[in-house]
Amino acid sequence: MATGGVWAPLEAYWPADExxxxxxxxxxxxxxxYREAHPxxxxxxxxxxxxxxxxxxxxxxxxxxxxxxxxxxxxxxxVDPAMNPIxxxxxxxxPVDGLSYAAIELKQWSAVERxxxxxxxxxxxxxxxxxxxxxxxxxxxxxxYAPFYQKNKKHPAIQVRDNLIALRKHHSMFDxxxxxxxxxxxxxxxxxxxxxxxxxxxxxxxxxxxxARQPSDLRKFLRANFSPASGEEAAQALLERRRSNxxxxxxVGSIVNGHTRFSLVENQLRAVTSVMDSVRATSPYxxxxxxxxxxRAGTGKSLVALTLLGKALKxxxxxxxxxxxxxxxxxxxxxxxxxxxxxxxxNNVADxxxxxxxxxxxxxxxxxLTERPLTxxxxxxxxxxxVAVIVTRARVPVFFIDGDQRLFPDEVWPPDxxxxxxxxxxxxxxxxxxxxxxxxxxxxxxxxxxxRLLAGNPVPWNADVDADPEPFELYYADSAAQMETxxxxxxxxxxxxxxxxxxxxxWTDDTGTFPDVRPDEGWARPWNAGDNHKTxxxxxxxxxxxxxxxxxxxxxxxxxxxLEYEWGGVILxxxxxxxxxxxxxxxxxxxxxxxxxxxxEELARAIRNAYGVLMTRSIRGTVLYSVDPATRQLFADLxxxxx
Numbered sequence: 001m002a003t004g005g006v007w008a009p010l011e012a013y014w015p016a017d018e019x020x021x022x023x024x025x026x027x028x029x030x031x032x033x034y035r036e037a038h039p040x041x042x043x044x045x046x047x048x049x050x051x052x053x054x055x056x057x058x059x060x061x062x063x064x065x066x067x068x069x070x071x072x073x074x075x076x077x078x079v080d081p082a083m084n085p086i087x088x089x090x091x092x093x094x095p096v097d098g099l100s101y102a103a104i105e106l107k108q109w110s111a112v113e114r115x116x117x118x119x120x121x122x123x124x125x126x127x128x129x130x131x132x133x134x135x136x137x138x139x140x141x142x143x144x145y146a147p148f149y150q151k152n153k154k155h156p157a158i159q160v161r162d163n164l165i166a167l168r169k170h171h172s173m174f175d176x177x178x179x180x181x182x183x184x185x186x187x188x189x190x191x192x193x194x195x196x197x198x199x200x201x202x203x204x205x206x207x208x209x210x211x212a213r214q215p216s217d218l219r220k221f222l223r224a225n226f227s228p229a230s231g232e233e234a235a236q237a238l239l240e241r242r243r244s245n246x247x248x249x250x251x252v253g254s255i256v257n258g259h260t261r262f263s264l265v266e267n268q269l270r271a272v273t274s275v276m277d278s279v280r281a282t283s284p285y286x287x288x289x290x291x292x293x294x295x296r297a298g299t300g301k302s303l304v305a306l307t308l309l310g311k312a313l314k315x316x317x318x319x320x321x322x323x324x325x326x327x328x329x330x331x332x333x334x335x336x337x338x339x340x341x342x343x344x345x346x347n348n349v350a351d352x353x354x355x356x357x358x359x360x361x362x363x364x365x366x367x368x369l370t371e372r373p374l375t376x377x378x379x380x381x382x383x384x385x386x387v388a389v390i391v392t393r394a395r396v397p398v399f400f401i402d403g404d405q406r407l408f409p410d411e412v413w414p415p416d417x418x419x420x421x422x423x424x425x426x427x428x429x430x431x432x433x434x435x436x437x438x439x440x441x442x443x444x445x446x447x448x449x450x451x452r453l454l455a456g457n458p459v460p461w462n463a464d465v466d467a468d469p470e471p472f473e474l475y476y477a478d479s480a481a482q483m484e485t486x487x488x489x490x491x492x493x494x495x496x497x498x499x500x501x502x503x504x505x506x507w508t509d510d511t512g513t514f515p516d517v518r519p520d521e522g523w524a525r526p527w528n529a530g531d532n533h534k535t536x537x538x539x540x541x542x543x544x545x546x547x548x549x550x551x552x553x554x555x556x557x558x559x560x561x562x563l564e565y566e567w568g569g570v571i572l573x574x575x576x577x578x579x580x581x582x583x584x585x586x587x588x589x590x591x592x593x594x595x596x597x598x599x600x601e602e603l604a605r606a607i608r609n610a611y612g613v614l615m616t617r618s619i620r621g622t623v624l625y626s627v628d629p630a631t632r633q634l635f636a637d638l639x640x641x642x643x
Contacts, residue, residue, distance in 0.1 A: 010037040010078045010085060013235060017069030020060040027052050030075050037078070047108070048076075051087070055106035058188045059088060066219055067228045068092065072235040079170050086163045090222075091238050092231030099173065099234040100180040100225050103163040105156050110189040112198055115143035115152050122152030142203045156185035161204040169471050173241040182225055185209040186218060255303065256310040256336050271304050271432045276311055278396045279319075279360050287428040290391055291398040294415055295434030296447065297616035301400040302562065304434070305362045306332065308398065309342060317359035320344045322390065324368030324411075327542040328562030334543070346373045346386060353393040361394035365562050366401040371412045387413065387421040397427075405613055407557060407606050408593040446472045446622075450615050453638075454608045456582045460639045473621030475643045476635035480519045483569040483625045486643045490567040490621075491551050497567040498545060499525070500555040500614045502607070503592040504573030507556075512538035517554040519571050519627045528553045545617070556592075557610045560617050568618035572626035576607050578634045583608065 012026075012033040019026055030052050034044045056075060063071050071092035078085040087106040094100035117135035120128045127139050143152045160183040167181060168174045174181050187198070190211040199209045210218040271293050278289055295301050305321060312319035321343050323329035333343035349361065350373050363369070369386040384392070391397045403415045413421070419429050445462075452459045461474055477483040480499075487497040505517045505527075512529030528544040529535060539547035544555050545563035554571070575589040585604045587595075594610070597603040615622060623643060626632050636642065 007039055007078060007081045008037040009080075010034060010076045011074070011239075012076060013072055013074040013091075015069060015231065016060045016063040016071050016073050019056065019073055020064050020069075023053070023057055034076065051106055051108055055108060055186070055188060056088060059090075059104060059106070059186065062215070062219055062222060063090075063226075066222055068222060068226050070228065070230045070232075071226050072231040074235075074238065080166075083166050083170065084159075084162065086166070089167070089238070090226065090231075091234035092226040093229040093234065094180050094225065095223070095227045098178040098180060099237060100227075101167070101174075101182070101234065101238070102222075102225055103160060103167060103181075103183040105160045105163065105183070105185040107156055107185065107187045108189050109146065109148070109187050111147050111192060112187070112190060112195050113145040113147060114197070115139055116145040119145065119151055122154070141201060144198060155198070155201065155203045155209070156187070157202065157204045157207040157209050160185050160207045164207075171238065171241055173237050180225060182221075183207050184218075184221055187211045255306045256313070256339050256342075267432055267434050268300050268304050271434070272307055272311065274430065274432065275308055275360070275396060275398055276315075279312055279317055280315070287426065288391070289396065289430050290422045290427045291396070291430045291432060292415070292419060292422070293398060293400045293432045293434060294402065295400075296402055296404060296451075297613065298447065298564075299434035301402070301434060302328065302332075302364055305364045305398070305400055308360065308362055309339075312360045313339060313342060318357070319360040319362070320349070320358055322346055322349060322361060322363045323562065324363070324365035325562040327545065327559050328365060330542045331546050331563060346389060347375075347381075349393050350381075350384075350389045355392050356395045358394045360396045360398070361390050362398050362400070363390045364400045365405075366399040366413060366418060367403060367406045367415075368411050368561070369413050370410045385421060387418060388425055391422060391425050391427055404609055405561065407610050407613070408596075410593070445470050446474065447616075449474075450612060454583075454612050454615075458634065458638055462639065474640055475621070475623045476632060476640045477569075477623055477625040477643050478632065479523070480525075480571055480625055481523050482643060483571070483623045484523075484525075486623055487567055487569050488551070495566040495620065496546075497569070498550055498555055498560070498565045498617070499569040499571065500557070500560050500617070501571035502573040502575055502611060502614070503556055503594065504575045504589045506591060511535045512553045517571070519573065519625070526553050528555050528559050557613050561613050564617050564619055566618065566620045567622075568614070569623040569625065570611065570614045572611060572624065572628070572631060574627055576611060576631075577626070577628040578631040580630065 010033055012030045014026060031044055031049065035041050052075065056073065060073060063069060071090050074089040074091065076085045076087065077089045086103050088104045090102040090104065092100055115135060117133040120131065122143060123139050124136060127134055127136055142155055142158060144155055146153045164181060164183045173179050184207060187209065191213060196211060196213055199211055199214065208221060275291055293301060293304060309319055309321050319342060321329070321332070329343055333340050336343070370380065372380045372383065372385055373389060375381055390399070399418060401415055401418060406414055422429050449459060449461055477486065484499065487499060491497040501517055507527050508514060508516055509526065510530030511533045512526050512535050514526050515524035516527050518524040528541055528550070529538045531540045531542060537549045538553065539549050541559055544550045544553065544559040545565055573589060575586055577584050577586065585607050587603065590603070590607065594603065594606050597606055624635055
């Protein structure tokens with residue numbers, strides 16, 4: 001049974017011919033699956049049971065009659081607690097090529113009427129406020145009147161559209177242009193000739209509505225989208241290739257041990273396959289191949305690195321994980337029981353490993369590497385470069401890099417310099433680019449918006465401009481206190497939330513208790529604590545982003561980089577303001593190592609990059625607050641909603 005007061009995934013699926021052949025027995029199994037998935041173990045309603053017995057049988061019989069009995073049927077499909085169940089999802093092969101899926105909304109309606117303007121229930125806010133039988137053009141198309149409910153309901157095609165959006169949101173395979181996803185509504189009891197108009201109203205073009213008087217049209221739809229070939233591969237993909245809204249840190253142990261809800265897509269899969277092929281290769285001939293995996297924040301670099309670590313260790317190879325970021329490395333290490341020895345420091349690699357000693361070394365956050373390994377006093381060690389240490393000690397070295405996350409003068413390996421150093425060492429560079437954002441609920445919209453914003457060429461935040469609404473939530477606040485209240489509500493509801501800020505305030509205390517960060521009069525909070533403090537309830541610096549208790553302090557780019565949380569608030573300080581046409585950097589407000597940057601252009605790049613890092617830590621939503629009124633006005637002008 002589901003726990004925690006939320007639905008568990010409801011998984012009842014069989015090939016169409018099996019469901020038709022064993023209808024009574026499988027209906028009992030569907031009922032049991034429903035109870036097990038229900039938050040309270042409640043049994044399905046009588047109408048649900050009738051729908052499974054009659055509506056599913058109608059669709060299954062149509063498939064079998066067409067020779068499509070090997071198309072799989074997923075009943076009451078739900079993979080996320082917030083997802084409305086889909087009556088049935090069909091999974092099979094397309095007649096031309098590739099995997100094919102159809103979301104079918106089943107209605108047992110035997111009567112339906114055009115929308116009733118005198119019944120306000122179910123109409124839009126405008127129609128309800130006007131009253132008196134008023135019906136806007138949108139409601140005239142989007143709504144139908146259901147006599148048995150005695151109210152207006154959304155046209156079934158709209159529900160299908162919402163189901164298609166949910167499938168795309170929760171499954172990575174639908175990012176593939178060669179995978180077909182269609183939808184339709186089927187009213188198999190609607191025989192009244194006067195009600196057939198419902199098929200000729202199209203609130204969602206491309207999503208047909210079939211009735212009992214259109215059996216031929218339904219079969220044409222099924223034939224157009226499915227072939228008689230086995231749907232096993234499509235069914236397995238639907239079960240496996242699910243996006244996860246989980247935090248990466250909560251899944252590290254599962255990833256390294258080969259059991260995870262995260263799905264690799266496109267170039268992520270290519271990276272894992274190519275690297276593991278090199279690890280398994282036994283030929284010593286030719287130049288050493290060094291993989292350079294590049295990608296913006298949230299494209300899955302750490303996911304690929306951890307996946308490779310798990311595959312290599314499981315295969316019996318010597319492998320280790322190194323990172324230019326202490327917080328991410330130590331957080332991942334702590335989350336991985338049984339394999340913690342695989343997470344090592346660069347000094348450990350330099351001092352304790354010989355040439356080609358490891359089969360695989362994975363260097364995450366390579367953009368944060370210093371020129372050479374550092375001693376405990378943060379002084380440069382003599383000898384070989386940090387890149388040379390990785391390249392020489394591994395048969396297969398892999399670097400993960402994002403040039404837009406370089407922040408400080410001692411981070412000396414932008415992508416071009418990294419490549420040149422590898423080539424100087426006589427190795428062959430194998431570049432792989434991860435170009436699809438996975439953090440921020442896979443929102444390419446948010447990723448593009450942040451890039452354009454910080455580049456000084458902002459675009460409007462159009463979250464819901466079409467039938468495919470933006471899954472990521474973006475807001476701005478008029479004060480730090482408003483931001484904190486909003487995010488505290490998210491934290492109280494069980495989501496992880498953190499507040500971070502640009503480094504515009506001195507860090508005078510390492511206990512996580514002194515209110516150094518003072519963006520507004522009357523509001524101040526402490527920076528995240530150091531790693532050696534003894535304050536009860538306050539996480540150490542490296543665990544601020546992931547350990548409970550971190551919400552009470554303000555994180556900086558050092559503690560947030562490479563990590564993530566569900567909700568993030570970003571305080572833009574007086575170091576970066578919008579002057580109406582471009583960003584202006586105010587050097588007098590810059591703190592931290594960035595003050596050592598003498599070139600104004602380089603400083604502006606570092607400050608923008610730092611805020612870019614902070615703005616791309618969230619997987620569900622971000623709240624922005626700037627101490628500068630003109631910058632807040634920019635957010636408003638771009639259409640960002642205010643909390």
